[in-house]
Amino acid sequence: MGCVCGRQSVVIQGQKFYLMRQIGEGSFSYVFEARNTADSHQYAVKKMSCHTDEEEKRARDEIENYQRFSHSNLVSLLYHEQVKYSPSAHVTSIFWLVFHYFKNGSLQNVFDRQTKFTTRVLLELFLSICEGVRQIHEKQMAHRDLKPSNVMLLNNSQGVILDFGSMTPATISITNRSDAQKWQDWAEENCCVQYRAPELFHIETNAVITSKTDIFSLGGILYACCFGKGPFDDVYSRGDSVALAIASGRIELPVQSSTYPSIIIDTMLSMLHTEPEQRPTVDEVIDVLSSAARLTMDIA
Template identity: 30%
Template sequence: MSTLAAYVLDFAYTFTSCITCFPSPSLYINNRSYKIQRLLGEGGFSYVYLVQAQNGELFALKKIRCPFGAESLQIAMKEIDNYKIFNDEHIINMIDSNVVQERDGSKTVYILLPYFRRGNLQDTINANLINGTYYDEKEALALFAEIARGVQVMHKHSATDRNSAAPSSRSSGMGIDFEDDRPLMAEPELIRTPQTLNPSAEVRQVAYAHRDIKPANIMLSQSGLPVLMDLGSCMRARVNVSSRAQALEIQDNAAEHCTMPYRAPELFDVKTDAVLDEGVDIWSLGCTFFALLYCSSPFELQTDESGASLSLAIMNGQYRFPDAPKYSEATKEMIRACLTVEPTKRPNIDEIIHLIRSAQSQFN
């Protein structure tokens, strides 16, 4: 070994040893102290850390830097608002949040979330890929059913008044103003609650779309229940695209926030006078189900084999089912239904759940 190489190794060992001598850095969220254990992930201006509370409990802490003033802060605050909309075990809940003013005048948003020791479904896919293993079909269908139920909660959301039915932030970040009904397909349906509950209460049915469903955004609870996470892209599902400027804004935001291999074809080239709805999530579900079975999204698999453009493969719906592992036609048919290129012909979440149950019936 050369003298230089020996010096570098000695320095690296000494540096690593010194790091372990220092205590873990701490931070406060609304006067509660948390010790940062390690970085779990990062992307764009956000970072996710594993943190430990004073009682030893572990959490995931999302840190969002907002360097571009009010606009970037508004997007982060929208994510906080989104966590407050849903109350269901299939959708991640926010534990706490805080906004901090930095010395340079910018703001940082902290969101405290549950920590899932079992990781996400992408971790499971990666493990299957490395080990050469695959999901048993019956087990996979049971998982599909629970994921679909979480999406159903979003697509069938009910709120008791207009303020709780939509995020408080003025803009969705996707070319939609939540306080302006213009982009919506229709006014949410009004349903009177039973007189025994509250005679004056009104329930509004407001459909939401996650807009970035993929295996990495589905955590596994300790009991194995799939939990939808990362609600930064979540928004009102039904949008009338009324101008070219709005179409381009939606398209650009989709490119930034919706992961390409799981993005619906209608988001690649948004047309003026187009209607976007919950179908964008149905497409993503189909890609996610496919990836759980075959360890790759359908269109990544297609482009790896043919060398074709990923975006063109998605927009044309070009994919195929691998010869192995073997799964039933009923399960494949459910995925085919999700991956219908024409949005108006794509089934809704209730129909997908029905197809999942039909596929499950062969194992009864």
């Protein structure tokens, strides 16, 4: 049973974990670095406190999303358990989820340290992220919140995508104004503003939202891999409208853009196109950048 044993430990599916320190926080969740008493290895333990039936459904959907996949570039759910509480309690349920702990941190941590990638490492790392996205899209799903802090590093050239709480079916049909407002509000709550596709800022009636939202976010991640920050981070920091900046379609390239081959910059710009149908698929991105990677390796 997933009961809390003392203030700093929890038992999940018969495994006892000591919660060492908090390393993340979401809208109704906390993530802890933890140690398993059986093997002394480090893990990441996510605690989701649900106050409503809707929050319980979101937690169950997230667990189901993890269980859809088994791939080296997508995070694996190792253990999970739900603890139900009485109607008089301030929460209806607590869900505990256990994942591998990534000691190398996230892609955002790399940018914060102002680490620069060689072309070869950049391509290997970004292609590994794309392989994870390809798995998601092949299952007819979309992540919807791809951003550097949701990519953990196995090493300096392999990324692992996590946080499937915003994952939805790849295609969402908007049939009326109520649907449009509902999904617009959902995007506001669940999709990082600096990496959010333009079609998620103002959703029209009769619109169709596709997995191309992930391609736009991937384009932002590729930009950040090249230049150490996202294409709209400065806009956000100034307090200006990110929505307007994204909708404008203008992508400012730093002077150091000449550091990387033009094929990388051109691919990135195609992924950041304001029109979803003009963006490449993840398969097309992988094909183009894999060719660039082979050429880079031959040169090296």
